Every structure is written in C-alpha cells, then in structure tokens.
Amino acid sequence: MKYAILGDVHGNLEALEAVLAQVRAAKPDRIVHLGDIVGYGASPVECWDLVRDAGARGIVGNHERYVTGVTSMASVSRDDKRFTIDYSAKRMKPAQLEEMKRMPLQIATEDGLLFVHGSPRNEDEYLLTWEAVQESVLFLRMTMPEVHVCFFGHTHIPALATATAVESKFEEKPDVQVIQLADSKTYLVNPGSVGQPRDRCAKAAWALYDSGEDVLEFRRVAYDVGGAQNRMRDAGFADPLVDRLAHGR
Numbered sequence: 001m002k003y004a005i006l007g008d009v010h011g012n013l014e015a016l017e018a019v020l021a022q023v024r025a026a027k028p029d030r031i032v033h034l035g036d037i038v039g040y041g042a043s044p045v046e047c048w049d050l051v052r053d054a055g056a057r058g059i060v061g062n063h064e065r066y067v068t069g070v071t072s073m074a075s076v077s078r079d080d081k082r083f084t085i086d087y088s089a090k091r092m093k094p095a096q097l098e099e100m101k102r103m104p105l106q107i108a109t110e111d112g113l114l115f116v117h118g119s120p121r122n123e124d125e126y127l128l129t130w131e132a133v134q135e136s137v138l139f140l141r142m143t144m145p146e147v148h149v150c151f152f153g154h155t156h157i158p159a160l161a162t163a164t165a166v167e168s169k170f171e172e173k174p175d176v177q178v179i180q181l182a183d184s185k186t187y188l189v190n191p192g193s194v195g196q197p198r199d200r201c202a203k204a205a206w207a208l209y210d211s212g213e214d215v216l217e218f219r220r221v222a223y224d225v226g227g228a229q230n231r232m233r234d235a236g237f238a239d240p241l242v243d244r245l246a247h248g249r
C-alpha cells in the first residue's frame with residue numbers, strides 16, 4: 001500500500017497545489033493528512049476542499065480545534081496567530097466546520113501505521129527534543145506494539161527517528177530522499193509541513209511511504225511563495241507571518 005502523507009498545510013494554497021501535483025504523479029493508494037489544514041495561511045477554505053476532494057483522510061490538528069471552538073483560544077498568546085485562526089473561523093463554511101468536528105485524533109491502519117498530530121500520547125505535544133522522541137517511541141512499543149511507523153506533524157520539521165537514534169539526514173534538504181526502513185524497528189516520522197516549513201528550507205514538504213516495500217521518501221517541492229505571501233498581505237496578516245514563508249522558519 002502506497003501512502004502520501006501531508007502535514008500542516010496551514011491554508012497555503014500555492015504550496016498545496018504544488019504538492020498535490022506531485023502526489024497525483026506518484027499515484028498513491030491512500031492520502032492521509034496530519035491536521036492543521038487551516039490557520040496561518042490566507043486560503044483555509046480552498047485548502048480544506050482541495051484536500052478533501054483529493055480523497056484524503058485525516059486527523060484533527062490544534063488549529064482545527066481552535067477554529068471549531070473545541071479548544072479555547074486562551075492558550076494562544078500571540079496576536080498574529082490568533083488573527084489567522086479568527087480569519088479561518090470566519091471563512092470556513094458550516095459544512096466544513098462540521099467535517100472538522102468529526103475528524104479523529106488518530107488514525108491506525110491494518111498495516112501497522114499510526115497517524116497523529118502532535119505525538120502518540122498527546123495531540124498537543126511538540127516532538128522537538130531527542131528525549132521527547134525517545135519517550136514516544138517507547139510509549140508506542142509498550143502500548144501499541146503493532147505500530148511500525150507513526151507519522152506526526154505539529155513541529156513543521158522533517159524527522160525520522162527510532163528508539164535508539166535520530167536517523168534524519170536533512171542538512172542538505174534534497175528534493176527527494178529515499179530511505180529503506182527496517183522491519184524490526186519502530187519509527188517516528190514527520191514528513192515536514194506543506195504550507196509553513198520551519199527547517200530553514202522554503203520548499204513545501206511531504207512524504208511517500210510504501211508499506212509493502214517499507215520504503216520512505218521525503219519530498220520537497222518549490223512553489224509560488226510570493227503568490228502565497230501576496231494573499232496574506234492582502235488579507236492583512238502580520239509581516240512576520242508573511243516573511244517567514246520565504247525563509248522556511
């Protein structure tokens with residue numbers, strides 16, 4: 001089974017269109033998104049429909065929970081982030097909000113995959129440190145030993161880790177990085193972010209995983225960053241949010 005995995009689209013239509021063109025060419029059996037389709041970017045309505053029309057299944061991110069009111073915005077301290085969540089909330093169609101509310105926190109598959117937004121034990125946890133990653137791998141082994149690869153988002157940084165090592169080689173950020181996984185290991189994988197990469201590479205990120213061959217591909221694709229930024233400026237978004245797209249951070 002071939003999976004295309006898309007994380008953290010964040011309302012960036014230009015990035016999503018570039019990624020979906022590659023996804024279609026790869027002909028996956030399934031498309032899964034990791035939540036945060038909305039927030040930060042200027043095109044949440046369009047991105048939501050594009051992801052759904054592509055036939056993707058997905059999980060709820062913290063931005064969807066803010067937009068639907070499931071999670072209080074009291075924990076959002078930054079005004080510029082709050083502005084983008086309000087922007088999404090005001091524009092989403094009622095049917096889209098209903099779809100959001102029905103999305104699960106996790107998806108598990110029959111071939112040993114788990115899809116989460118933050119971490120397998122907490123949807124809001126950021127897996128940014130080696131300790132946090134290691135604890136999550138051990139958590140998986142103890143509570144869900146059937147899971148071979150757990151895909152997560154939320155940090156917007158591509159990652160590949162096992163219980164014993166962070167196995168990522170992302171310094172050079174190639175457009176295609178193919179990695180043969182080992183059957184005996186448990187992996188945590190972040191495909192990176194489609195719409196707001198934070199690993200100092202402006203290209204949109206996504207991943208392709210073949211569960212039969214156990215082969216993982218990290219992909220990057222250039223997109224019309226200026227077009228996405230213009231939409232954000234026109235919508236009145238704060239400069240730091242607009243500027244960061246060009247720097248991938």
Ligand SMILES: [Fe+2]
Pocket residue numbers: 008010036061154155156
């Ligand atoms: Fe996010």
